[in-house]
Amino acid sequence: MQDAPADNPRLVLVPDSLPARTPDPTPRVRIMWGQHLLDDLVAGRYRSLICAVNTRDNSRGIISQLAACLPTSQWDEQSITSYARHFESPSGKAKVLKYDMDAVEVLAILRPAERTRLTLGDLSSAMSTVVEMIRRRAERLPSCSVSFLEARANVLVDQQGQTPTFETVLRTMYEAGYTGDVYPSPGMWRSAPTGLFARYPFPDSLDVRRAGGF
Numbered sequence: 001m002q003d004a005p006a007d008n009p010r011l012v013l014v015p016d017s018l019p020a021r022t023p024d025p026t027p028r029v030r031i032m033w034g035q036h037l038l039d040d041l042v043a044g045r046y047r048s049l050i051c052a053v054n055t056r057d058n059s060r061g062i063i064s065q066l067a068a069c070l071p072t073s074q075w076d077e078q079s080i081t082s083y084a085r086h087f088e089s090p091s092g093k094a095k096v097l098k099y100d101m102d103a104v105e106v107l108a109i110l111r112p113a114e115r116t117r118l119t120l121g122d123l124s125s126a127m128s129t130v131v132e133m134i135r136r137r138a139e140r141l142p143s144c145s146v147s148f149l150e151a152r153a154n155v156l157v158d159q160q161g162q163t164p165t166f167e168t169v170l171r172t173m174y175e176a177g178y179t180g181d182v183y184p185s186p187g188m189w190r191s192a193p194t195g196l197f198a199r200y201p202f203p204d205s206l207d208v209r210r211a212g213g214f
């Protein structure tokens with residue numbers, strides 16, 4: 001578990017349990033370490049994507065990148081942003097907008113108009129809505145989500161206005177009922193030599209270690 005060279009990032013994955021003859025019924029979020037979100041979306045591995053959108057500039061967001069890559073999508077950065085403006089209101093509640101890109105339906109979280117940053121509370125309420133939307137439309141499965149970390153225009157903050165940990169983001173999603181796949185931000189690939197789990201919730205043994213046990 002030695003650190004990787006700056007030009008060759010790597011990951012150290014740790015199994016949370018050994019494979020068993022009986023499937024584990026516990027719902028979990030899969031963490032897609034080392035996988036490329038845009039590649040997987042274009043390859044048709046998912047029917048829906050959860051990400052953020054704003055009413056000012058989506059040129060660097062995954063939603064605009066995806067629209068440009070899908071041959072049958074009729075969306076572009078300008079129309080994506082213009083559509084979001086129609087739903088901007090000082091309601092105090094995040095909204096979930098639907099962008100049908102033919103091969104993929106994007107469920108985009110729009111923060112309240114009075115806030116310049118997306119909060120964990122916004123993410124929690126929006127993910128509850130997303131979970132219900134997926135439950136009512138099985139054709140939106142399988143589904144994947146960005147981690148909402150390292151964003152530029154759609155920055156996610158905690159109650160103190162700071163960037164939350166990835167574990168906090170996973171907990172927020174999971175407690176809202178989401179059990180799809182989550183793609184870490186590219187910068188998180190440089191996490192070695194820290195051991196990483198590929199599923200959430202993490203095993204109970206982690207809390208034991210945190211408390212100084214074995």
